[in-house]
Amino acid sequence: MNILQRIFNDYFEIIKYSMHPRPVELENIEKMLNCGDPSFGGAMYHCDCGEWKFVPFRCKSRFCxxxxxxxxxxxxxxxxxxxxxxxxxxxxxxxxxxxxxxxxxxxxxxxxxxxxxxxxxxxxxxxxxxxxxxxxxxxxxxxxxxxxxxxxxxxxxxxxxxxxxxxxxxxxxxxxxxxxxxxxxxxxxxxxxxxxxxxxxxxxxxxxxxxxxxxxxxxxxxxxxxxxxxxxxxxxxxxxxxIATSRIDDYDGDNVTFHYNRHENEKLVHETVPATDFISRLIRxxxxxxxxxxxxxxxxxxxxEKDKKLFRAIPTEKHFFLLAFNKWRESILSTFGYDPLKCPNCGKTMIFVELYYNHKRFSLQDYYEKVMTTKLVHT
Incomplete structure (x- = not known):
């Protein structure tokens, strides 16, 4: 858990039953707390040398x-x-x-x-x-x-x-x-x-x-x-x-200390507030x-009209789904400078094997059909 997840995890019961959050606030808090939890599913990758790697799903919440x-x-x-x-x-x-x-x-x-x-x-x-x-x-x-x-x-x-x-x-x-x-x-x-x-x-x-x-x-x-x-x-x-987690300086279980640059003069300010006040400021x-x-x-x-004609020429939704599926790899490579799918043993690129969703295994095609069927039912 990062420091923000620890704060919200410690006070989750208070948030839920005492702070009367809006439904959307509670939903995003739960997503953020479970972000990267392997029990919610992920993708399995394999290398010819025998190395395996499991990549858990992310929550996709903008609050995270x-x-x-x-x-x-x-x-x-x-x-x-x-x-x-x-x-x-x-x-x-x-x-x-x-x-x-x-x-x-x-x-x-x-x-x-x-x-x-x-x-x-x-x-x-x-x-x-x-x-x-x-x-x-x-x-x-x-x-x-x-x-x-x-x-x-x-x-x-x-x-x-x-x-x-x-x-x-x-x-x-x-x-x-x-x-x-x-x-x-x-x-x-x-x-x-x-x-x-x-x-x-x-x-x-x-x-x-x-x-x-x-x-x-x-x-x-x-x-x-x-x-x-x-x-x-x-x-x-x-x-x-x-707020970024890098701006949270300290959390002792009761109070949270964070910093920011004052807009008027760019002076660095450190502020310590009770954890409940910090949470209230964030979730609003x-x-x-x-x-x-x-x-x-x-x-x-x-x-x-020009845009409508342009969007008609765009490839199918499946094409975008496949692109989005591997987007995390490119993001990590550009941000942190390393390839998460590079095998630590032989240096080759690990390939996708299967997905795990709600403790069940799916191929990429099966998972895509499941997602699309769900969308059609809700539509």
Whole structure:
């Protein structure tokens, strides 16, 4: 067990019966605790020299430090194929601190964040030429945590510095009005929240206009990076867990000590909190089941006719399944610099023999048919 699994394992009963977790929180906690447990199945590999190796299944939960990082790598790779070859800018849309609790009490309000960012960026580009209606490509990633693990919902956005018009193929855009971004984001978000919450929210709107006269803070400085560099930069924000195990310094059974760099001055801060508080801070950032934390807009949106034609030409799902099955090998090779399937005796590559699933043996073909049959039944 890693240190995060030990913390949650020690307090599992308290979490389950005293902390009243959401169903999705409990589900992800159980997945994380059982990640890599051989009793849940795995794959057997064999070498001609007689060496055997068993590789257990992973939990695939984004709450799990190892699986969450793997998810982040997958999304970064997927995004790199989506981006067009032009300069991009990294923007961060934040909200007023006094509004944060609304999004914690009602998580459906998180859609308002995406809606507000989308409307602001499209308005920004279409103001350039009302006839052309320039449309950029942008990808929004929702984060609900700050470096100190407290609830702080905000949007990271990767935006192309240019857009396509009705008649003009492409127009570069290097200047972004901070005043427009901040004030427009404040207005769009407050209006979206009003339509969702109702008239009772009007007093909160008036208060925010008085306190935040310059709008909500938006980071939009020019990164001056090509797509490859920006992808690696924003890849740190794609679906990663709220905390890496390397940031947890100590756990004595009662308290947890972790560290982070303060955002304002990058000063290193060590914080010690009761284990129950640490757990509470972490699990609140688990999103609802199948909630889309990453969304594509503009020319990156999937609903375009060109994309539909492209997806029809993609190989069958079985092809992707077989690729995904061996993806862990490539990930370990690139991350840690060694081949997990290299035989320790003779140095040859070990080959797949069979799968174990719920204590039963399957060939890869049998396992694939089982997975597909299950999908068809649920469909």
């Amino acid at each position: 430090p190892s699986c969450g990082n793997m998810y982040s790598i997958d999304r970064t790779t997927s995004m790199s194929f989506k981006l067009i070859k032009c300069s991009h800018r990294h923007l961060v849309f934040t909200i007023a601190e006094e509004l944060r609790h609304y999004f914690l009490d009602d998580r459906t309000l998180l859609d308002c964040l995406f809606f507000a960012v989308k409307s602001v960026i499209l308005r920004l580009f279409r103001k350039l030429n009302k006839t052309e209606e320039f449309t950029p490509g942008f990808i929004c990633v929702l984060h609900t945590f700050g470096r100190d693990l407290k609830w702080n919902p905000h949007i990271h956005c990767l935006l192309s510095e240019g857009g396509t018009g009705n008649n003009i193929p492409w127009r570069k855009v290097h200047y972004f009005s901070y005043e427009f971004l901040r004030k427009s984001f404040r207005t769009a978000l407050l209006k979206a929240m009003l339509s969702h919450i109702g008239p009772s929210f009007k007093s909160e709107i008036n208060k925010n206009y008085l306190i935040h006269k310059d709008g909500f803070y938006v980071y939009a400085e020019s990164n001056k990076c090509n797509p490859d560099i920006v992808i690696k930069y924003i890849g740190r924000y794609l679906g990663r867990p709220a 950032h688990i999103p609802e089941k199948q909630y889309k934390m990453i969304r594509y807009y503009g020319i990156y949106a999937r609903h375009r």
